[in-house]
Amino acid sequence: MIEGYYAAVSTMAAMMAEQQIIGNNLANLNTVGFKQDIPQSHQFDDLLVSALRRNRGMGSIQSTSAFVGRIGGGLELLPSALDLTDGPITQTNRSFDLAIIGRGFFKLRQSDGTDAFVRSGAFDRDVEGTLISRLGEAVLDVNGEPISLADGRTRVLTNGQILLNGEAVAQLAIFDLPAGSDWKKSGNAHFQPTAASGTPEQIVSPHILQGFLEQSNVDAEFQMAEMLSALRVYEAAQSLVQMEDETIASAIREVGRVQ
Numbered sequence: 566m567i568e569g570y571y572a573a574v575s576t577m578a579a580m581m582a583e584q585q586i587i588g589n590n591l592a593n594l595n596t597v598g599f600k601q602d603i604p605q606s607h608q609f610d611d612l613l614v615s616a617l618r619r620n621r622g623m624g625s626i627q628s629t630s631a632f633v634g635r636i637g638g639g640l641e642l643l644p645s646a647l648d649l650t651d652g653p654i655t656q657t658n659r660s661f662d663l664a665i666i667g668r669g670f671f672k673l674r675q676s677d678g679t680d681a682f683v684r685s686g687a688f689d690r691d692v693e694g695t696l697i698s699r700l701g702e703a704v705l706d707v708n709g710e711p712i713s714l715a716d717g718r719t720r721v722l723t724n725g726q727i728l729l730n731g732e733a734v735a736q737l738a739i740f741d742l743p744a745g746s747d748w749k750k751s752g753n754a755h756f757q758p759t760a761a762s763g764t765p766e767q768i769v770s771p772h773i774l775q776g777f778l779e780q781s782n783v784d785a786e787f788q789m790a791e792m793l794s795a796l797r798v799y800e801a802a803q804s805l806v807q808m809e810d811e812t813i814a815s816a817i818r819e820v821g822r823v824q
Contacts, residue, residue: 570813573805580799586645587792590783598652598685599754599781601788602645604795647747652684652782654774660719661688661696664777669739669768670748670756673702674711681755682740682748682765684779690714700753707736707767721775739771 583604593599654664663686665671670682681702688704691697696704696712703711717730725737742748746762758765 570806570809573802573809576802577799577806580795580802583795584792584799587788587795590788591785591792593754594781594783594785596685596754596781597687597778598683599783600652600684600750600756601648601781601783602750603648604645604791605643647750648782649748650782652780654777654779656777658776660721660775661690662686662776662778663688663721663737664774664779665739666772666774668741669771670741670765672705672709672738672740672765673698673755674705675702680705681751681757683755685754686773687778705738707738709738712737721773723771723773725771725773737771737773739768739773740765741768742766 586602586604590601593601651666654666663671665684665686670684671686673681673683675681683698685698687699688696689699691701694713694715696714698704706712712727712735714727714729714734720728720731721737722728725739726733727735727737742758742765743763747759748756748762749759751757
């Protein structure tokens with residue numbers, strides 16, 4: 566009896582967390598270079614069985630099996646997956662708007678001296694001629710130095726080379742993580758490598774378009790459908806909690822009745 570109550574409550578908690586992830590995706594529908602998160606969940610009882618069967622000393626799986634009842638244990642929300650598929654490309658015709666096609670991230674130097682990686686190529690030139698992001702972060706070249714551009718006609722080739730009045734003056738640094746690794750978000754559509762992902766590697770032959778921007782890859786229709794689905798699951802679990810409450814209350818009344 567009580568197992569069903571826990572299953573329903575854990576499912577409600579998972580659906581609330583999933584709604585927050587979906588809400589954040591929708592809030593960034595128009596954020597340049599944003600990558601959507603995909604919620605992932607797992608049957609809680611499967612996770613518990615796996616944990617019970619694990620040999621704590623060696624971390625291996627014991628030959629004996631474990632069993633946790635016949636009723637589902639609800640849902641456990643796993644860390645969300647980052648969707649790094651390309652977003653739609655829109656033409657802006659601005660010289661300092663750049664879009665990466667396929668793999669790669671621009672490297673920025675933040676105000677605190679740390680580096681960040683972005684897909685958003687909405688850049689501009691400040692009063693000192695430094696190429697910066699919309700947040701004022703310096704765009705770095707392949708040598709790890711801020712790119713400085715004098716007045717003149719600027720052209721960016723598809724390989725990331727920057728020409729000023731027809732002469733090569735800088736090379737954009739485009740990085741990506743090793744295959745099978747993943748990034749973590751650090752706010753403002755910025756990304757950082759994790760301790761387990763390894764060191765970002767420079768891409769030798771990137772594909773860059775000048776005068777274009779990559780928009781958010783959030784699929785609004787899919788996200789709305791997922792939000793409604795999560796809401797229905799939440800409501801069903803909520804109804805189950807109410808049913809369990811009534812059942813438990815009825816059992817208490819019956820057990821306590823004196824014949």
